Amino acid sequence: MVAPAVLGALAFVVAPLVAVVWYSLHEWNVLANTFTFAGADNYERMLADPGLRDSLLASLWFSVGLVVLNITLALLLAVLLNQRLPGTTTFRTFFFSPVVVSLVAWTIVWSFLLQADGGINGFLSLLGVEGPNWLRGETTAMLSVIVVQVFKNVGLNMILFLAALQGVPEEIQEAARIDGAGAWRRFRSITLPLISPTVLLVSILTIVGSLEVFAQIAVLTGGGPGSSTTVLVYYLYQQAFRFNDFGYASAISVLLFVIVLVLTLVQWQTRKRWVFHEV
Amino acid sequence: MKSDVMPGPATLPGADDAPARPAASGTGGDGRDRARPAPARRDRAARSRRRWGRGALVALLVVLSVPFVFPTWWMATSSLKPMSEILRAVPTPWPQDPSFAAYGEVFRLQPFAQQYWNSLYIAVVVTVGTILVASMAGYAFARIRFPGANALFLLVLVGLLVPSEVTIVPLFRMVNSLGLIDTHWPLVVIPILGAPSVLATFIMRQFFLGLPGELEEAGRMDGLGRWGIFWRIAFPLSRSAISAVAIFTFLKSWNLYLEPIVYLSSKDRFTLPQALTQYVDAYGGPMWNVQLAATTLTVLPVLAVFLVAQKQFVQGLAHTGLK
Numbered sequence: 001m002v003a004p005a006v007l008g009a010l011a012f013v014v015a016p017l018v019a020v021v022w023y024s025l026h027e028w029n030v031l032a033n034t035f036t037f038a039g040a041d042n043y044e045r046m047l048a049d050p051g052l053r054d055s056l057l058a059s060l061w062f063s064v065g066l067v068v069l070n071i072t073l074a075l076l077l078a079v080l081l082n083q084r085l086p087g088t089t090t091f092r093t094f095f096f097s098p099v100v101v102s103l104v105a106w107t108i109v110w111s112f113l114l115q116a117d118g119g120i121n122g123f124l125s126l127l128g129v130e131g132p133n134w135l136r137g138e139t140t141a142m143l144s145v146i147v148v149q150v151f152k153n154v155g156l157n158m159i160l161f162l163a164a165l166q167g168v169p170e171e172i173q174e175a176a177r178i179d180g181a182g183a184w185r186r187f188r189s190i191t192l193p194l195i196s197p198t199v200l201l202v203s204i205l206t207i208v209g210s211l212e213v214f215a216q217i218a219v220l221t222g223g224g225p226g227s228s229t230t231v232l233v234y235y236l237y238q239q240a241f242r243f244n245d246f247g248y249a250s251a252i253s254v255l256l257f258v259i260v261l262v263l264t265l266v267q268w269q270t271r272k273r274w275v276f277h278e279v
Numbered sequence: 280m281k282s283d284v285m286p287g288p289a290t291l292p293g294a295d296d297a298p299a300r301p302a303a304s305g306t307g308g309d310g311r312d313r314a315r316p317a318p319a320r321r322d323r324a325a326r327s328r329r330r331w332g333r334g335a336l337v338a339l340l341v342v343l344s345v346p347f348v349f350p351t352w353w354m355a356t357s358s359l360k361p362m363s364e365i366l367r368a369v370p371t372p373w374p375q376d377p378s379f380a381a382y383g384e385v386f387r388l389q390p391f392a393q394q395y396w397n398s399l400y401i402a403v404v405v406t407v408g409t410i411l412v413a414s415m416a417g418y419a420f421a422r423i424r425f426p427g428a429n430a431l432f433l434l435v436l437v438g439l440l441v442p443s444e445v446t447i448v449p450l451f452r453m454v455n456s457l458g459l460i461d462t463h464w465p466l467v468v469i470p471i472l473g474a475p476s477v478l479a480t481f482i483m484r485q486f487f488l489g490l491p492g493e494l495e496e497a498g499r500m501d502g503l504g505r506w507g508i509f510w511r512i513a514f515p516l517s518r519s520a521i522s523a524v525a526i527f528t529f530l531k532s533w534n535l536y537l538e539p540i541v542y543l544s545s546k547d548r549f550t551l552p553q554a555l556t557q558y559v560d561a562y563g564g565p566m567w568n569v570q571l572a573a574t575t576l577t578v579l580p581v582l583a584v585f586l587v588a589q590k591q592f593v594q595g596l597a598h599t600g601l602k
Contacts, residue, residue: 001419005416009438010434023448077343097348155347208442215552253444253447
């Protein structure tokens with residue numbers, strides 16, 4: 001019964017993982033058909049490669065921006081939807097709907113909106129504001145990629161937070177209110193600690209997910225302008241499938257894996273310090 | 280107390296139940312006791328303040344909805360506009376002369392129906408295959424004690440830690456050496472057996488762990504073997520977990536982008552996400568109305584299914600995150 005899953009994991013996860021480490025020690029150009037052992041050459045090259053440094057920086061900006069915006073907005077939406085306001089179900093549908101929309105489709109629509117003569121600048125001009133060429137400026141391009149991605153997926157995190165919020169016992173809130181705690185104080189001292197396991201989980205998923213961003217970059221900016229939005233995965237794709245440098249691409253893959261692994265482990269280890277567990 | 284300065288109703292009004300208020304102020308809300316008019320008037324003031332607060336919150340929700348809803352609306356309406364209207368400096372909120380011409384172009388420029396079918400059948404096969412593989416493995420890991428079970432489970436779980444981008448180079452090489460480039464095989468087989476199905480296995484295992492064993496025990500009494508118990512009893516009982524797995528697996532396959540552009544090269548084998556990016560003119564500039572028409576055709580059916588089966592979608596996708 002476990003055979004398909006186990007053999008599958010061996011053939012399509014473990015073996016490729018071992019292979020990618022092995023390949024990363026080689027000079028391997030597909031077009032030139034070269035495959036020679038090169039030791040740590042690819043890793044030395046990484047240290048000196050400004051392109052890689054830029055892509056790491058781009059990934060860092062993207063991930064930080066995405067996680068901060070995503071978690072904040074998801075929490076805000078979840079708290080708002082937890083107020084038993086009229087129309088809550090409809091709003092929940094609105095916020096969640098982009099999650100089921102095809103990623104590339106969503107990105108194409110936003111790309112259309114963000115053009116210099118696109119919808120957003122059109123509406124800005126109605127207000128007398130001249131909008132920038134969003135996807136052509138380095139800062140605005142990165143900002144656009146982040147924001148488009150946040151709107152796409154924030155609904156999922158919102159639902160996770162909402163489920164957690166609904167598990168916060170009413171009595172504790174009530175007791176705090178009687179003790180004179182205001183809304184913000186109650187949120188910070190009661191709600192947030194009680195939902196902290198969910199916050200941990202959501203941030204792990206969001207951070208790891210943010211490192212895998214590819215389609216949005218490919219469709220929205222193509223990694224540009226310059227290399228400002230060339231995140232690590234996009235750089236990896238370029239090295240492998242545009243420059244046919246499979247050896248170097250393998251080394252970048254290993255780096256990506258190590259980053260994901262370290263991030264996950266660090267968050268897992270530090271959870272005790274800020275995640276509240278019921279006894 | 281600093282927090283008392285916060286406008287309570289504006290941030291957390293829903294939880295305020297009116298009857299709780301007088302009791303609270305009676306027992307010792309510090310600031311409240313000082314300014315304490317007739318209880319009735321205070322109550323009314325508080326209630327109207329609360330109503331304003333709730334109104335403001337709803338207004339905030341409306342504003343926040345715009346970036347989630349407007350793109351879809353803009354996509355659908357713009358696909359009905361001719362290019363001249365799309366390129367106008369001041370946008371028109373509604374097509375002045377709606378036409379479906381762009382939809383004809385969608386099918387003329389590319390084998391779009393074929394591409395649609397490709398995406399659809401791949402996603403369905405991947406979903407069915409994943410459910411089978413993951414539920415069997417999940418059941419075995421949850422119920423059957425066999426030597427090395429823990430080690431094997433850990434091995435499978437490695438897949439959770441490996442982003443698919445990390446293994447794309449070796450997988451490409453594997454697919455290439457098998458002569459399966461530009462076929463749908465890698466898009467079907469790898470997701471079913473590889474890293475993407477690990478999460479499904481994990482969810483199924485958690486579900487079966489939580490399933491009471493008595494029913495299966497009854498099956499055993501009636502003489503069912505392992506397979507019989509799994510197929511006749513456990514599998515049918517796991518409908519909620521299966522629908523969760525089905526929804527996220529389908530969407531994941533439907534959205535796949537990196538893998539198709541790496542493995543596929545001929546247009547009639549493309550999947551939808553890949554096809555959508557191909558509507559460009561001779562200079563590489565996008566033909567917006569055609570592209571948006573194709574995008575609309577891609578998005579609307581899924582949105583419609585979502586609206587009908589919303590509860591399953593939300594629970595299913597939330598489920599995958601929580602476990």
